[in-house]
Amino acid sequence: MTQSERPRRAPQLTLVGPRTPSDEALVRAHLDGDRAAFGALVQRHQRLVLALVRRYARTPDESADLVQQSFLRAFAAAGRVFPRMRLSEEGAFRAWLLRVAVNVGKNHARDGRRWRLEPVEALDLPAAESAGVTERLEAEQRRRLVRAALDALTRRQREVFALRVDGELPFADVARVLGITENNAKVHFHHAVRRLRERLGREVEE
Amino acid sequence: MSTDCERLAALFSERRRGELSSEDARALDAHLAGCPRCREEAAGLQSVLAAVELPPVSIQELEALQSRRIGEGPRPVARSGAWKLPAVLMAAAAAAVLTVSVRPASRHQAGPVAPLETAAASAGDELLPEDAYSQELFPEMTSDTGDDGQVSLEDDALSLEGSGLFGNLDG
Numbered sequence: 001m002t003q004s005e006r007p008r009r010a011p012q013l014t015l016v017g018p019r020t021p022s023d024e025a026l027v028r029a030h031l032d033g034d035r036a037a038f039g040a041l042v043q044r045h046q047r048l049v050l051a052l053v054r055r056y057a058r059t060p061d062e063s064a065d066l067v068q069q070s071f072l073r074a075f076a077a078a079g080r081v082f083p084r085m086r087l088s089e090e091g092a093f094r095a096w097l098l099r100v101a102v103n104v105g106k107n108h109a110r111d112g113r114r115w116r117l118e119p120v121e122a123l124d125l126p127a128a129e130s131a132g133v134t135e136r137l138e139a140e141q142r143r144r145l146v147r148a149a150l151d152a153l154t155r156r157q158r159e160v161f162a163l164r165v166d167g168e169l170p171f172a173d174v175a176r177v178l179g180i181t182e183n184n185a186k187v188h189f190h191h192a193v194r195r196l197r198e199r200l201g202r203e204v205e206e
Numbered sequence: 207m208s209t210d211c212e213r214l215a216a217l218f219s220e221r222r223r224g225e226l227s228s229e230d231a232r233a234l235d236a237h238l239a240g241c242p243r244c245r246e247e248a249a250g251l252q253s254v255l256a257a258v259e260l261p262p263v264s265i266q267e268l269e270a271l272q273s274r275r276i277g278e279g280p281r282p283v284a285r286s287g288a289w290k291l292p293a294v295l296m297a298a299a300a301a302a303v304l305t306v307s308v309r310p311a312s313r314h315q316a317g318p319v320a321p322l323e324t325a326a327a328s329a330g331d332e333l334l335p336e337d338a339y340s341q342e343l344f345p346e347m348t349s350d351t352g353d354d355g356q357v358s359l360e361d362d363a364l365s366l367e368g369s370g371l372f373g374n375l376d377g
Contacts, residue, residue, distance in 0.1 A: 039277030047263070050271055055260055060270035068276050146258050164216075165258055170225060171216060183209075186216035193215035194247075197254045204257035 023093040027078055042071055045094065049101045051166050056105035056147065066108055070101040095177045102162045109147050149199040157192035160185050210237045214244050215251045222255060 021029070021037075023044070029037035046067055053066035074097045150158055156178070163174045164185075175185040197204070210217070210233075217234050220226040226234065238245050 035278075042277035046271060046276060050263060050267065054263070054267060060264065060267040063267050064270040064274045064276075067271055068274055071276055142257070164219060165255075166260060168223075171220070183213070186213040189219065190213050190215040193219075193251055193254050196258065197250050200254060200257065204253045 022090055024090060027093050030075070031078065038075065041093070045097055046071075048167055049097065051168065052098065052101040052162055053105040053108075055143075055150075055162075055166055056109040066104055067101075070097065070104045073104065074100045091176060095179070098163065098167070098177050099159060102159050105162070106151065106158060109151065145200060146196075149196045152199060153192050153195060156180075157188050157195065160188040161192045161196075164189055210234070211241060211244055214247065215255065218248070218252050219255055222252075 021040070023041060026037040026041050030041070049067050049070050050063060053070060054063040057063040057066055074093075077096070077100075078093070150161065153161065159178055160174055163169045163177055164171065167174075169177070171185050171189070172182050174189075175182040178185065180188075217226065217230070221231060221234065238248060
């Protein structure tokens with residue numbers, strides 16, 4: 001193959017090497033002014049962030065809002081704090097981002113006003129799209145109860161629960177994100193589910 | 207109470223997702239057979255796990271996410287409220303400086319008043335504790351317990367949300 005026959009390569013990020021750049025390399029590139037680095041990080045993590053915040057949103061647009069908030073808040077901290085931090089630990093940015101996402105969702109739900117005075121037609125519940133009004137109301141009522149029960153968990157329990165149930169991460173990965181042992185993550189999860197059962201009671205035991 | 211009793215919901219969650227090895231599945235069944243307390247809890251825990259799962263991400267959710275073009279970079283977006291953050295932090299910093307500046311005079315009226323530079327530096331330390339940031343940024347640096355299952359289950363929300371870094375600044 002001659003030089004002219006080689007396929008043209010797409011423009012590369014500043015710090016791209018032969019391997020896929022780590023999150024931490026992309027954060028450094030972003031802080032150095034590489035705009036493509038931000039996009040690469042968003043592309044890499046936005047599905048997981050969406051999974052973590054969508055429980056607290058009523059509509060797809062609101063879910064997207066919370067994803068956007070999570071990235072902007074994570075990067076606001078990155079610009080302020082990361083230059084002074086050691087980013088040699090792989091996974092540090094991802095762990096930080098996911099914890100921000102869990103808290104963005106939780107804090108969004110804390111404002112009870114966002115859950116009132118909405119007509120049934122305003123609800124956009126994927127699972128209930130084909131259901132009748134009664135079923136949709138019941139589905140939304142259950143979602144509210146679960147959100148309220150989650151709000152009563154400790155921060156660590158809520159983080160473990162969100163990463164496991166909403167993020168669908170294996171417990172080993174949950175543990176890495178939170179900087180705890182896998183056994184510790186499982187114990188927190190067990191107590192979270194027990195506490196949810198106490199609060200949800202008959203609502204879930206049919 | 208054995209270790210498996212403290213991980214029962216996690217084991218059910220793994221079995222539900224097909225993540226449990228056949229060996230671990232047999233161990234779980236054996237544990238249930240020999241532990242009346244866990245047998246009693248099993249149905250309730252599994253009902254909760256089934257009830258709290260969300261439906262799969264919908265096409266509408268993905269389309270809304272793609273249309274937002276988040277990856278194009280930070281820019282002021284009125285509806286997100288994200289750009290309120292710096293203003294809130296600045297207001298908090300100003301309040302803290304004022305508070306710290308006033309305190310020495312009220313507590314020690316007969317003594318010397320701390321120089322303004324010292325007071326401001328103290329306020330800065332309170333607002334931006336390096337250790338606190340480190341612990342929030344890198345969870346592995348937090349002082350959680352070891353692998354003995356004796357974790358702190360009390361509400362530790364203050365350690366993150368009370369820091370004011372992100373937790374309570376939502377509009």
